[in-house]
Amino acid sequence: MSPSVIFLIATAIKLGLIAFVLLTAVAYIVWVERKVIAHVQVRMGPSRVGPHGLLQPLADLVKLIAKEGVIPADVNKPLYLAAPLLAVFMALISISVIPFGTSITIMGHTTMMELADVNVGVLVILAVSSLGVYGIALGGWASNSKYSLLGGLRSSAQMISYELPMSLAIAAPLLSAGSLSLRSIVNAQSGSWYGIPHWAIFAFPFPQIFSFIIFMIAAFAETNRIPFDLPEAENELVAGFHVEYSSLGFAAFSTAEYANMVTVCSVATLLFLGGWHPLWPAHWGSDLVAPAIFALAAALCFYHGLNPARPFDRITLPVIGVVFLGCAGLFLVPMLVPILMPLFWFLAKVSFLLFVFIWIRATLPRFRYDQLMSFAWKFLFPVALVNLLITGFLVALFS
Amino acid sequence: MPPIPNGVPESFYLALSAVLFVIGVAGFVFRRNIITVFMCIELMLNAVNLSFVTFANQHKQVEGHLFTFFVMVVAAAEAAVGLAIILTVFKNRTTLNIDEVDSLKN
Amino acid sequence: MGDLLFFGIFALVAVLCAINVVVQKHPISSAISLVGVMASLAVLYLMLGGEFIAMAQIIVYAGAVMVLFVFVIMLLNAGVEVRRGRSWTATILGAPALLGLLGVLACLLARWFPNSPVIKFGDFAGGGARQVGYALFTEYLLPFEVTSVLILIAILGAVVLARKELD
Numbered sequence: 271m272s273p274s275v276i277f278l279i280a281t282a283i284k285l286g287l288i289a290f291v292l293l294t295a296v297a298y299i300v301w302v303e304r305k306v307i308a309h310v311q312v313r314m315g316p317s318r319v320g321p322h323g324l325l326q327p328l329a330d331l332v333k334l335i336a337k338e339g340v341i342p343a344d345v346n347k348p349l350y351l352a353a354p355l356l357a358v359f360m361a362l363i364s365i366s367v368i369p370f371g372t373s374i375t376i377m378g379h380t381t382m383m384e385l386a387d388v389n390v391g392v393l394v395i396l397a398v399s400s401l402g403v404y405g406i407a408l409g410g411w412a413s414n415s416k417y418s419l420l421g422g423l424r425s426s427a428q429m430i431s432y433e434l435p436m437s438l439a440i441a442a443p444l445l446s447a448g449s450l451s452l453r454s455i456v457n458a459q460s461g462s463w464y465g466i467p468h469w470a471i472f473a474f475p476f477p478q479i480f481s482f483i484i485f486m487i488a489a490f491a492e493t494n495r496i497p498f499d500l501p502e503a504e505n506e507l508v509a510g511f512h513v514e515y516s517s518l519g520f521a522a523f524s525t526a527e528y529a530n531m532v533t534v535c536s537v538a539t540l541l542f543l544g545g546w547h548p549l550w551p552a553h554w555g556s557d558l559v560a561p562a563i564f565a566l567a568a569a570l571c572f573y574h575g576l577n578p579a580r581p582f583d584r585i586t587l588p589v590i591g592v593v594f595l596g597c598a599g600l601f602l603v604p605m606l607v608p609i610l611m612p613l614f615w616f617l618a619k620v621s622f623l624l625f626v627f628i629w630i631r632a633t634l635p636r637f638r639y640d641q642l643m644s645f646a647w648k649f650l651f652p653v654a655l656v657n658l659l660i661t662g663f664l665v666a667l668f669s
Numbered sequence: 670m671p672p673i674p675n676g677v678p679e680s681f682y683l684a685l686s687a688v689l690f691v692i693g694v695a696g697f698v699f700r701r702n703i704i705t706v707f708m709c710i711e712l713m714l715n716a717v718n719l720s721f722v723t724f725a726n727q728h729k730q731v732e733g734h735l736f737t738f739f740v741m742v743v744a745a746a747e748a749a750v751g752l753a754i755i756l757t758v759f760k761n762r763t764t765l766n767i768d769e770v771d772s773l774k775n
Numbered sequence: 776m777g778d779l780l781f782f783g784i785f786a787l788v789a790v791l792c793a794i795n796v797v798v799q800k801h802p803i804s805s806a807i808s809l810v811g812v813m814a815s816l817a818v819l820y821l822m823l824g825g826e827f828i829a830m831a832q833i834i835v836y837a838g839a840v841m842v843l844f845v846f847v848i849m850l851l852n853a854g855v856e857v858r859r860g861r862s863w864t865a866t867i868l869g870a871p872a873l874l875g876l877l878g879v880l881a882c883l884l885a886r887w888f889p890n891s892p893v894i895k896f897g898d899f900a901g902g903g904a905r906q907v908g909y910a911l912f913t914e915y916l917l918p919f920e921v922t923s924v925l926i927l928i929a930i931l932g933a934v935v936l937a938r939k940e941l942d
Contacts, residue, residue, distance in 0.1 A: 349803070389903055393830035400838025404810070407842065411803070411849045423849060430842060450904050676895035677782045680884050682823070685786045687880050689793050689812070695873055696797035704802045704848055708809050711840070712793055715816055718832075726823045726899045727892060731906045734828045735915055738907070741835050742922045746929035748840045752847045753936035765853050 280381045288385060292365055296528040297327035303628045310632040321586040337517035342414060345514070349412035354515065354522030357405025361529035364398040367391040368536045369453045371546045371612035383613070384453070391452040392444065395537055396437055399492060403429050405526065409519075410511035421510025424639055425501035429492055431646040436488035438654035442481040442661040443470040443541050456545030465554070469544035475664040480657045482542040484650060486626075489534040491646065493527060496631045500639050535623035536616075543619045546612030557607060560614045564598035567591075682723040689716035703755055703767050707748070714744045778896050781822060789815040800855040802848045806841060813837040824899030827907045 301316065301323065308315030316323030341350065369384035388394055403426045410422010447455040447470075461468045470478040491498040502510040512523045539545060548556035571591030578584050601610055637645070693716060696709030718737045725733020755765070762770060792811035799805045813836050820829035911919050 346801075346803070349807075388826075390826050390830050393827070393834065393904075397830050397833035397838060400834050400842075403838070403842055404807075404845070407845055407849070408803075408807075411845075419849065423846070426842065426846070430839065673776060673779065674893045675776075676778045676893040676898075677822070678893055679891040681782060681786070682819070682894070684881055684884050685789065685819075687884070688790055688877060691873065691877055691880070692790070692793040692797055695869075699869070700797065702802055702853065704844065704851075704853060705796075705805050708796055708802075708805055708844065711836075712796060712809060712812060715813060715836070718828075719816055719819065722820050722823050722825045722828060722902075723894075725825065725902070726894055729899055729901060731901045731910050732915075734825050734902050734907050735910055737825070737828050738831065738911070739918060739922055741831060742926065745835060745840050746926050748843055749929045749933045750936070752843060753933040756847065756851070757936050759851050765851065 276379055280379065281385065284381070284385055288365060289362070292362065292529065292532065293525075295532060296525055297331065299528050299531070299624060300330070300524075301327050302624075303631070306625070306628045307632040310629070321582065331521070334517050334521040339517045339519070342514050345414045346412040349408050350514075351519075353405050353409030353412055354519045354526070355405075356408065357402060357526035358522045358529070360398050360402040360405060361526040361533065364395050364533045365529075365536075367394045367452060368533070368540065369456065369545070370616055371609065374609055382453070387451060387453050390450045392440060392450045392455075392541075395533070396433075396440070399436075399530075399533075400430075400433060402526075402530065405523075406511050409515070409523070413511070413514035415514055418511050418513050421501045421513070425494060425511055428494070428498065428501060428639075428642060428646075431643060432488045432491035432498075432650070435484055435646065435650040435654040436492060438651070438658050439481045439484040439488060440537075440541060442658050443473070443478045445658075445661050445665045446470065446473055446475075446478075452540050456540055456547070459544040460547050462551050465550055467544055467547060467549060467551075469547070470542045475668040476661045478542055478661070480653070481661070482538065484654050484657065485538055485542065486623075487650060489538065490627070490630070491642070493530045493534055493627075495527075495531065495627055497634045497636045498642055500636050500642065503636060531624065531627055532620070535620045535627070538623055539616060539619040543623075546616040548611070548615050552611075557601075557611055560601040560611065561598040564594045564601065568594035568598065679723060679727055683720060686716045686719040686723070689713075689719070701766050701768055703758075703765050706767065707751055707755070711744060711748070714740055778822065778894075781896075782819070785815040785818045785822075789819070802853045803845065806844050806848060809844075810837050810841050813841065822896050823894060823902075824897070825902040827902060827904045 304326070305315040305323065316326040319325045319329045341347070366385040367388050369382065369387065371383040373380050373382050375381075406429070407422050407426040410418045410420075410425065413419070413422075443455070444450065447458040449455060449458070459468050459470055459473075466472050471482050490496075494502050502512065512520055515523060548559070550556050568591040571587045571594060575584060575587035575591065578587060600606060601614070690713050693709045693713035696712065697706055700706050700709065718740055721733045721737045721740070723733075725731065725737075758770060759765060764770070789812050792808040792815065795808035796805045796812065799808065813832060817829040817832045817837070820826075820832060
């Protein structure tokens with residue numbers, strides 16, 4: 271078979287796999303969020319639908335699809351129906367340039383673990399997040415309601431205000447990496463110096479920790495998460511721009527928000543946390559971290575399965591424990607380790623950042639709108655600018 | 670039937686640029702809403718950008734891209750100031766129809 | 776062959792969206808169609824090897840300037856345009872005259888550029904961020920700084936024009 275046919279087949283398989291994993295992950299991030307917030311607030315969260323509420327996302331999906339989709343009177347119908355589609359479309363496109371690991375070789379054909387290695391990958395992500403404003407602005411306007419118009423305008427203004435510090439914070443690690451392609455940026459963060467990895471936040475000459483913090487703050491605002499979620503909070507402005515949307519439109523906006531979260535955490539991992547590179551070098555044993563974590567999780571499941579809190583946990587917890595032991599064993603197969611370990615480190619870092627998102631949602635109150643905007647323009651933007659200047663100066667001095 | 674070329678002839682890009690420019694001119698001349706007129710100006714600028722990038726490709730130089738960059742920057746500055754002016758006119762006259770902003774007429 | 780196909784698709788999308796900009800009654804539909812024109816032009820820039828300019832077009836033009844347009848249309852609550860006093864002669868003769876002029880233009884272009892060079896995707900590799908950045912900061916530094924001053928003037932002008940009058 272000609273190389274182009276093989277390329278097309280490989281891309282189609284990767285596309286299906288990434289889309290499936292992303293959509294399932296978005297659904298289960300909702301479950302994780304509800305469970306984590308519940309345990310922070312000393313309650314249980316979803317626990318009735320399936321063991322430990324694991325089938326709750328499925329129940330929510332069925333409910334949202336089966337609900338009657340009410341279209342209010344006097345809306346601009348094409349824009350009303352297109353706005354959630356636009357939001358979801360932009361949220362899902364940005365995953366296509368994100369690399370997840372090194373390369374996979376199957377039957378002699380090598381393929382990279384990403385959909386497209388574009389020379390200007392970082393700019394693609396910025397472009398798609400700029401276009402994501404349209405879904406919210408048009409959704410708010412087309413709903414023909416004062417509350418959704420105000421919420422849509424506020425949300426769009428917030429998103430475009432925080433795009434500036436985000437772009438400046440992204441530009442700083444690019445100076446030391448020297449390329450706009452995401453894979454090259456991660457490759458520039460490989461290796462370690464006496465145990466400290468060459469991640470961008472530990473980089474010489476200027477550790478990019480400030481850029482990381484600025485990027486995370488701007489990411490909270492870009493994805494409309496607490497503490498910047500005033501435009502879409504349930505008890506302000508009656509949920510803002512998606513108040514007139516029911517069933518599938520609301521599900522689309524929700525999917526778009528969580529997919530944006532995943533994208534932004536992946537970009538933070540790639541630019542600042544070293545992508546798929548381990549925390550300490552592989553020859554010091556970091557390959558055993560994954561099986562160790564899974565074995566620990568399996569041991570916890572078996573331990574709690576012995577004196578369970580609920581009667582059916584006597585069955586479900588040991589089963590989950592066996593599944594975790596299977597995963598631990600998978601990481602010990604020497605042929606799969608070069609493929610699975612980078613993927614594990616990447617997913618571990620992204621999951622940690624998502625946990626930080628959820629943790630902050632459970633902890634912090636939200637900003638008022640004028641506080642939010644003045645924070646962006648009067649504090650974050652000058653700080654990001656100064657950070658970029660210092661980084662540029664130091665990189666030029668030491669190169 | 671001429672043979673199918675192994676790429677796109679450059680004149681196709683230039684013809685597309687000309688078509689977009691002419692459509693922009695038509696909108697600029699015939700529409701009465703000032704925001705739509707402004708958008709047709711942006712359409713004309715985009716058509717010119719396409720010509721610049723095409724010629725950069727023909728001469729294998731990057732200066733065409735630089736001109737496009739400067740046109741984009743100037744268009745952004747012009748859009749900001751122009752829309753601020755439109756907002757001010759709207760505040761005074763509450764109309765967006767350029768036929769009705771005619772108090773300097775005899 | 777693939778090049779011609781992609782060019783055909785995106786050129787058609789660009790022309791249809793451009794006609795939609797001019798023809799639609801409500802400014803918001805014109806604005807969305809203009810975003811469509813800019814997006815298809817960005818793809819054409821990618822085919823011409825201008826990867827930085829394509830992304831800059833989407834980030835700056837489609838993602839910021841057009842958002843500004845959409846904001847203003849939403850804030851002013853611009854309604855559909857009411858046409859009055861349009862002479863029927865201009866409407867009936869206008870479209871065919873336009874098509875005729877376009878046809879003359881196309882014939883002239885085909886006559887003046889009969890052997891125009893064929894553009895394949897990937898034959899111009901000088902449009903990346905490194906090349907554009909290098910040229911901007913070495914040979915064209917003065918226009919770059921002047922445009923920065925221009926943007927500053929525009930920001931000041933917009934702020935002055937749009938603020939409330941202190942009575």
